[in-house]
Every structure is written in C-alpha cells, then in structure tokens.
Amino acid sequence: MTQRFLRDQRSRRAFLAGGAAAALAVAGRRSGSARQSTPDYWPTNGWRLADPADHGVDPVALDAVDVRVPDEVPALSALLAARHGYVVFERYYGGQEPETPINVRSVTKSVTGTLAGAALRSGLLSGIEQTVGELIPGLIPEGADPLVAQVTLWQWLTMTSGLQWDAYGDWQRLLSAPDWVAMTLGLPVVGIPGQTYVYNTGGSHVLGVTVADAAGKPLEEYAEEVLFRPLGIAAGDWMRAPRGEVSAGSGLELTARDMLKLGYLYLRNGEWDGEQIVDTEYAAAATTWQSAGDATGAWAGYGYQWWITATNAGFPAYFALGYGGQHVFVVPALDLVVVAAIAGLPAPGELRTPRYLIESIVNACYSV
Secondary structure, three states: OOHHHHHOOOOHHHHHHOOHHHHHHOOOOOOOOOOOOOOOOOHHHOOOEOOHHHHOEOHHHHHHHHHHHHHHOOOOOEEEEEEOOEEEEEEEOOOOOOOOOEEOOOHHHHHHHHHHHHHHHHOOOOOOOOEHHHHOHHHOOOOOOHHHHHOEHHHHHHOOOOEOOOOOOHHHHHHHOOOHHHHHHOOOEOOOOOOOOOOOHHHHHHHHHHHHHHHOOOHHHHHHHHHHHHHOOOOOOEOEOOOOOEOOOOOEEEOHHHHHHHHHHHHOOOEEOOEEOOOHHHHHHHOOOOEOOOHHHOOOEEOOOOEEEEOOOOOEEEEEEEOOOEEEEEEHHHOEEEEEEOOOOOOHHHOOOOHHHHHHHHHOEOOO
C-alpha cells in the first residue's frame, strides 16, 4: 500500500486523534522544551494535587470541560491534566476507579519506544542504525525478502521499514498469525526503506522482541527494571502473542495516573528524579517529526513511536495514541500533560474523539 493511498484514506484512529489542520502546520518543527527546568518534587510515589488557578489554569473552563463529557465522549473513563508537575484536573466516569488499570492499546508503542531508548542508553543496543540481520538474524523466516535483514532500528521506530503492511486491516491478520515476528518479517519490502511510512503494529512488536533479545530477558521484566520501577508505575496485565512474549505494539494496562507519568518523563527530557531513563537526545528525537505519518494520527507526523502535532492554538505538541480514544498528550511550552482514557472497547459507531476536550484543557491555560 503506497503512502499516497494512505493519505487518501481516513481510519478510525484518525477520527479519534482529531486536530488534522494543526498537525499539518507543525510538520518538521521541534516540540520545544518544558518551561520548568527543575521540578520541586517527582511523582514517583504519587501525584500531588493543586488548585488549577495556582498553575495558570482556569478552573471555570475545566468545569465546563467536565460538563461536556457525557454528550461528547460518553464512553470516556478518565480525563486528567498535570501542569508544572501537579495534577490540576482529574475526573473519572462510568464507574472507573483511579487505581484500576486501563488497556491503553497502542499507547503501548510509546512504552516500547521508550524501552528501545533505554537499551540504547545502556549499550544493550549499540546504535539506531543496527539492522535486523545484525540483531535477530535467527528470527528471519526462511525465504524472506533479502531486504528485510537490512531494516534498521530507526526504521522500526519511525514506521518506515518499507514492509508491505495494510495499516487498516493487518491488525486482524497479525492476531490470527501463530508467530507475529515471522509473519511480519516474512512480508516483502515494497516501499522505500527509511522513507515510506506505513503504520505497522507488527513492526512495533518486532522492535520489542529485539529489545528483549538484547536485554536477555522478557520485555515485561526489562520494562519493570528500567521504566516501571523507577517511575513508580504498577503496570497491570499485558497482552501476549501466541508464542508467549508480550505484545509490544498494543495491550499494556496502565492507570490514567501512570499514563501521565509516561508523558511527564518526555516532558522532562527523559529524566526522572535524577536518573536519565533515555538520553536527552533520544527523547528529543522521539518527539520530533521524523517521518510523514498518515491519517492514523489525523495527518500528524511521526517521531519514535510518538505522534507529532500542534494544538489548535499553535503550540507544538506530541502524543501517544491508542485505539478507542487513549491519549497521552504533551504540550512542552505549557508544561502540560493531558491524559484521556477509555476502559471499554466502543463499537465502531460509538467512537468519539476526546481531542476536542483536550484542546479545551489546553485553552484553559492562561499563562505560558
């Protein structure tokens, strides 16, 4: 499927992301750095709550957002915002409890990209241009396209492997495959590697398997060691592939508060309480336009398993996105992270984007 064809289509995830015009405006721009350089605490053991007005956020505008939820996104389970490191808005709907994990679906990809960054920082992976043939040659199926061995970590991260992948139908094909890695690596290379963007969950899974192989342990154990424990994240269940490994492209469970932590880690340039989880340069590249993206993210660009966009007010932003309306939305210039999460799996006709609610929270910030 060509990039042009992808750009002529509109997926369910595209509707959920919203903000198409803003995303086009930001192509090629950096996401900027947070205004607050040194936090006065870290939310490892829990977020501190604060009066929104104390952090330049209009409480009346936030209340108005809360009132809109039942009509605009009736399936919404959680909507949170943290500014300057303090939670200034936190609402739960439909009986959702703060400590109950939510299947964040493809937000999992941004977690996997973070684990790749951690492995690069520690030297488990020696460079972003390492190839499949160098890293996991034994997992390439017999008869595979010779070009598959040349796919790089950078191409997995940016969705530019060039593999023949149908972004709108191959998720079901992946689910039905007995071996997700073999299915993905068995596809022909039909695009231009490093240039042709196609949203590819199989590629994210291969990325996770590659990180696990380099770490010498299951991905979930590596995640606990280098990401979850340092950030104080208590992850829930994690979907597994048929061969037993966790799904690196979808299916991780996190609480909404822990989703905030993922965004806050990148807002703080990959640092957490004095520890650099991923290099500053990696965090910047991950949240900077690297490839064209497509309608999957509402015409947003793509970084390293993060979508690159701008708010309607023109602030550069980036976000993790999962099917059903999961968002971890970061606006560095406002020192702001907004999370929207839907615990259930809405029917296709019930899908509603929370992006407009997120934009209203952004607009409620009256100081920069």
